Amino acid sequence: MAKITMADGSTFEGTISEWVELSKVAASEAPTQVTRPIISYDELAVGMTLKYVAEGCSTFTENREYKVVDTDEDGDFVVLDDDGVTYNVSTYHVYDEGDNFVIVGEAPKQAEDAPLKVGDYVRIIGGKTAVQNLTIGNIVEIESCAMAFDFRVKRVTDGEKELFDAEDLVKATDAEVAAAKAPKFSVGDYVRPMSAGRFGGVDIVALGEISNGPDRDGEYRVDALDGSDHDYFMPAQLERVTDADKAAAQESVAEAERWDEIGRKVNEFKAGDIVRYLGGASTNGQLREVSQVPQVGFVKLVAGPYGVTTERVSNVELLTPVEDRFDRA
CATH class of the missing domain: 2.30.30 (SH3 type barrels.)
Structure with missing residues (x-):
């Protein structure tokens, strides 16, 4: 006769064979973990658990679970592989034309199941809007109620606005909002404008320096390196330059200043020099x-x-x- 004390404090008394049979019954009655295929990437969410079900490889382990940890700059969901490298789920899911991931359960339930309202931060999961300036995965703030659609929303990263129905929006997690609000540039950064600014004051492709921002519209002020002008740009219009580009630009400005001191343009030589x-x-x-x-x-x-x-x-x-x-x- 054996006496076994369980983890919950209960006890079992009986023979070893009775204990084995009881364990088999308990195992057969235990709920199985439900998994299902990924039907649409729109149903994914940060915090959701996925299981890798394809054959093992150097990147992922077969039957191991992975968390959806974030979205990338295109709004696609990413997971961390065995080496801690981020992988786009939508890209890797169809690698070798197979369904490599299945969903384990659902995204964590949040207390924000109440109806959406003005001021909420939400993630776009669909859209019937005709303009299509915003895309699935974007984090936006509900700015106001609308007529033809339920809400007018404003993208956190650049202030771009669009109309959406409530069914195409879900509450964003704190992590998603924090990532979207994180500044992409800082004062003092050297950048290259890739399209015309609000006033057309800084030449496209010419380097400039960020002197202020972002403002409430999400724009950064960029000053021409020679101080001659400035303009305002959204983050998507700017490209961060390398240290080498920055050093070359600084040297170019210093060279122009030296020539300006003698009343000439750069490389303006005269007979007798x-x-x-x-x-x-x-x-x-x-x-x-x-x-x-x-x-x-x-x-x-x-x-x-x-x-x-x-x-x-x-x-x-x-x-x-x-x-x-x-x-x-």
Whole structure:
């Protein structure tokens, strides 16, 4: 006769064979974990559990469960693989033309099952709107009630507005809202505008520096590097530049300022200027005098025994402007 104390404090008394039979009955009566295929990606949500059911690979383990942890910049849901790398569920689900994931249960129940109202942050799961400026997966704030549709919503990332019915929206989680509100740029960042700003004040493709933002409309103020103008841009209109691009831009501005101090544009040479030649190996570093500026981008240099040579302005460095030469005073 055996006496076994359970984890919940209850006890069992009987033979070992009776205990084995009782365990089999309990196991057969235990509820099984329900799984179902992914019918539409619209039904996924952050926090939902998925099971990888395809054959094991280097990225995922067969029959292991994975959490939907976030959405990417396109609004697609992502999971972390065995190495902690994010993978787009919609892309990996159909890898090798197979259904690799199934849904285990549902997304965590939230207390926000009350009707949607103005001020709520929601995620778009569908849409019958004709304009289609916003897409499934976007996090938006309900701005007001509407006539033809239930709500007018405003996208958190850039303030873009659209009309939606309540059936096409679900409450967003705190994590989803926080990720959408996280600033994409900071004051001091160097960026390249990819489309015209609100006023067209900063050249497209020219580098600028963020001096303020985001404002209540989600826009950032971008100043031209020479301080000549500024404009306002949404995050989607801006591209962050590399450190190398930033260093080159700063050097370009400094170079322009040096030329401006002598009343000239960059590489504006004049006859009589003293320059350093940066050309061939044997003559590199020699001082020469500009005799003539035949055309934009070129200068003629007095080259001693070699007579006069024509050089690109990229091969010379201004040392003394003709206006400052002591021998010409």
